[in-house]
Amino acid sequence: MKVIKVFNNNVVLVSDEKHEQAILFGKGIGFKKQPGDEISKGKNVQTFIKNIKDPEWLNSLSNLLENVPVEYLAVSKNIIKHAEKDLSTTFNQFLVISLADHIYFAVKRSSKQDVSSLVSVKEVYPLEYAEAEKSVKRINTAFNVKLPPGEAGLIAIHFVENEMSPINENQKLGEDYVSLHLSKILQIIISDLGYPEQPATLERLTVHLRFLITQIQSDNKYISDASPDNKKILESFLKQFPKLRTTLKKVQDYFYQEMNYKLNNSERLYLVIHLKQVENSSEDE
Structure with missing residues (x-):
């Protein structure tokens, strides 16, 4: 060779x-x-x-390996192998890269407070969520960490977003609707905060927004966010980074005016964390 x-x-x-x-x-x-x-x-x-x-895949892999050790890629591949078998599905080839990137940052922040729970994931995608819980255990074993429970929801989203053959065809919703709103929301964010230098930053934000928009379109009922902690953490975060308040309000207003949906505190908190990552990446240019 x-x-x-x-x-x-x-x-x-x-x-x-x-x-x-x-x-x-x-x-x-x-x-x-x-x-x-x-x-x-x-x-x-x-x-x-x-x-x-696929040269695009190779380029994405090259970018990943500049920042992420190969061990995370190996764990990502192992998780995907088990998930494809357990879920009787196949995934987009880019999942191994985006999932490795996610695992790397999840392990890095493993000692921090869990603020990444998306309460509707388990109810809407129970099979993917159950598999994601197994994935969290594999990550914990591989890197000797204890990831917070919320990581299962995030990994489940990665599974849902990258399924080439969805488990339930009824879950495959109107892509035109999702893409239209996703594009407009990203335009608002990039206009305010700049284009992130790291592609993975925008990818993580896109995955989160696409999932949220899909849930709104499918008219699934959300469990209300009754935790007072999320509101406190959100306000503390916005006081520390006041510039993000304006962008968050623009995005909130878009969801309400264009989709008749009011973001709860948990969704606002997770969104503003993504906005901060975009801002940091844009400032690094």
Whole structure:
């Protein structure tokens, strides 16, 4: 096999004699390697993905590996393998990248307070949620952490958003409606806060908004947010970052005026956390 690209010391893109490309990873496999070098697959080297043909996917992987250790990619792949089997579905190839990115940041913030619960996920997508709970246990074991329960809802959203063959076709709602509102809300946010330098930042926001808009369109009833803590945390956050209050209000007004939906405190809190990530990424440019 020949080296096509070295992502880092532990991950390389190779091509075999049939010109089929694959990602290999193993400790030190890419050390001092250059494109065109011959490489052999030792017993401690794993094939990550075979028959790669999408340059956009490779570019996304390259961006991920600049910031995220390969171990998170391996855990992401393992979670997807179990989820596809348990849910009898297949996922978009980009899920392994977006999920690895999510896991990395979830582990980094694991010691912080859980403010990421989306109460409707379990009721609307019970199968994906149950599988996501298993995924959280796998992450906890792999990285010796204890993720907050809210992470199961976030991982379940990743599953729902990337299913190529939805478990329930009735859950596959009007994409035109979702895309229209998603585009307009993103325009409001980017106009206020700038375009984030890191693609993953915008991707996480997009996943959250798409899920929320889909739930509104499907007319599923939300469990009211009765926790006083969310309101207190939200107000504290907005006092610390007052610039975000204006953007949050514009987005709130859009949901109310265009979709006749009033965001509760939990939804506002989670949204403003995303807005802060966008603002931070935009300022890094």
